[in-house]
Amino acid sequence: MINLYTEVKPEESGFKINHKSHIMLIGSCFTDEIGERFAIHGFNIGKNPFGILYNPASIAICLNRITDKEYFDKKDLIKSGEYFYAFSCHGDYRGETEEQCLEKINRSIDENHEFLKTTDTIIITLGSAWTYRYKPADYLMGNCHKIDSKLIERRMLTVEQTVQCMMQATENVKQKINSDMRFIFTLSPVRHWREGWHDNAVSKAVLYLAVDKMIKEFCGNAAYFPSYDIVTDELRDYRFYERDLLHVNQLAVDCIWEKFSDTYFSEKTKYVNGEYRKLWLMKNHRPLNPSSEAYGKHKQKTAETEAKIQSLQDW
Numbered sequence: 001m002i003n004l005y006t007e008v009k010p011e012e013s014g015f016k017i018n019h020k021s022h023i024m025l026i027g028s029c030f031t032d033e034i035g036e037r038f039a040i041h042g043f044n045i046g047k048n049p050f051g052i053l054y055n056p057a058s059i060a061i062c063l064n065r066i067t068d069k070e071y072f073d074k075k076d077l078i079k080s081g082e083y084f085y086a087f088s089c090h091g092d093y094r095g096e097t098e099e100q101c102l103e104k105i106n107r108s109i110d111e112n113h114e115f116l117k118t119t120d121t122i123i124i125t126l127g128s129a130w131t132y133r134y135k136p137a138d139y140l141m142g143n144c145h146k147i148d149s150k151l152i153e154r155r156m157l158t159v160e161q162t163v164q165c166m167m168q169a170t171e172n173v174k175q176k177i178n179s180d181m182r183f184i185f186t187l188s189p190v191r192h193w194r195e196g197w198h199d200n201a202v203s204k205a206v207l208y209l210a211v212d213k214m215i216k217e218f219c220g221n222a223a224y225f226p227s228y229d230i231v232t233d234e235l236r237d238y239r240f241y242e243r244d245l246l247h248v249n250q251l252a253v254d255c256i257w258e259k260f261s262d263t264y265f266s267e268k269t270k271y272v273n274g275e276y277r278k279l280w281l282m283k284n285h286r287p288l289n290p291s292s293e294a295y296g297k298h299k300q301k302t303a304e305t306e307a308k309i310q311s312l313q314d315w
Contacts, residue, residue, distance in 0.1 A: 008230045010263045013223055015182055017264045019043060019272055022118045026062060027125030028054050028188040029247070030227065034123070037257045042276035042309065046119070049112035050105070050142060051090020054127035054192070056162045056210070058142040060169035061088050063122075067173050069113045071106045074098050078134065080145045087139045116177055124166070125227075127188040129157045129206040130195055156203060162210035167217060183222040184264075185211045189231035189256075191246050204228070225263065227256050272312050279305045 017023065024046040025035045035047040050062045064070070065088070077084045083094040084101040093108070095101030132141045133153045144152060157165075174181050187207050192200045208228075215222050231240065231248055238245060240252035248256075261270055282302040287295040 005236075006233045008226055008234045008259070010226055010259055012262070013264050014220065015223075015264075016266055016269070017043075017121055018266065018269045021120055022046075022115065023121045023123060024049075024112070024116060024119045025123045025125070026053065026059055027123075028052060028127030028190065030127070030186075030188040030190055031123070031125045033248075033253045034125070034227075034257065034260070037253070040277060040280045041273040042279075044118075046112050046115040048090070049108050050086075050088060051092045053090065053142045054188075055129060055131045055142075056126055056157060056207070057131055057140055057165050058088060059124060059126070060165040061140065061142070063169040064172055066109060066112045066116055067169075067176055069109060071109060072102055074102070076139075077101055078137075078145065078147070080147055085143070085145045087134060087137075088142045090143050091145055116173070119181070120178065121182045121184065122170075122173070123184045123186065123225075125186050125188050126162075126207045126211070127190065128192045128195065128200075129162060129203040129210075130192070130199070131155050131157060156199075157206060159206055159209045159213065162206060163213050163217075166210070166214060170214075170218075170222075181221070183218065184225050185214065185222065186225045187211065187228035189228045189248050189252075193246050225260060227260075230256055230259060268312075272309065275305065275309050275312065279309060 019042055022044045023038060025031045025038070026048060029052050031048055032052065035045055038045045049066050050058075053059050053062060065072075072086055072088075076086050076088065077098055078087060079085075083096060084098050085091060085094050086101065086105050089105060093101065093105050095104060131154075132144055133139065133155065134141055134147065135151055135153050141152070170181075170183055187204060192203065195203060211224055215224050231252060235248070235252050235255060240248055240255075242249050261273065265273065279302065282298065282305060285298060287298070289295060
């Protein structure tokens with residue numbers, strides 16, 4: 001048999017995830033894609049407390065603030081255009097007034113701190129080693145918020161800096177929240193083309209080396225999942241990309257999810273996943289006639305599926 005592609009086979013994990021797990025996902029836009037898969041399949045998740053973040057330093061700031069329940073105040077904000085933004089957060093966390101912006105962000109800190117106290121697994125997706133610092137206030141930015149580029153300093157983290165900031169943040173979680181917390185690191189397969197092809201490649205290399213070093217430091221409480229490798233080696237054809245040819249499409253995410261499932265889920269968990277997906281499809285069904293006999297049967301079938309899932313989780 002002739003092989004037509006190079007298959008990436010992740011090693012089976014030393015620890016498993018199931019529907020009793022509480023999982024927090026932090027990082028790049030790829031985090032949203034995988035987080036959606038977790039939600040569809042019935043897992044308890046918290047996702048991107050500060051919105052989408054790309055570089056390890058900003059992700060570390062996010063994790064530290066959630067761990068320490070450290071609120072933002074007015075000095076952490078900047079106005080760009082009609083809105084106020086927080087330096088450390090994605091642009092989704094904005095407000096027409098400082099008070100609106102702070103209320104939204106600090107509410108997220110409260111909610112995610114409570115969720116973190118029940119979390120046993122944190123999945124961190126690193127997107128880029130490039131950072132952007134607002135020069136007038138010497139403040140690291142999670143997002144540029146369309147600020148004048150003359151006011152921003154662009155700098156790449158070193159391997160050592162990446163390891164240092166991420167290890168400090170993860171150790172903080174272990175000391176203050178859960179000493180047995182498990183971490184899964186992965187690299188976003190999305191290429192940051194605006195950095196330039198060379199700078200994107202160097203950036204990914206920095207992250208790759210840093211994660212490898214961190215896994216060795218953790219000695220078993222952390223793992224690397226090769227989402228980046230799966231895309232670049234196994235799914236290298238452009239049919240797995242969106243029209244921008246940079247972001248992976250749903251087919252690619254499905255392939256990655258399947259390999260993640262084989263790595264971290266037992267056969268029972270995968271079976272329950274299948275039932276949850278059926279339930280998700282049922283609940284998203286839009287009837288032509290809500291009062292029809294057929295839709296009544298559909299609702300009954302939906303209730304039966306929910307009851308079946310509950311009985312499966314009680315095994």
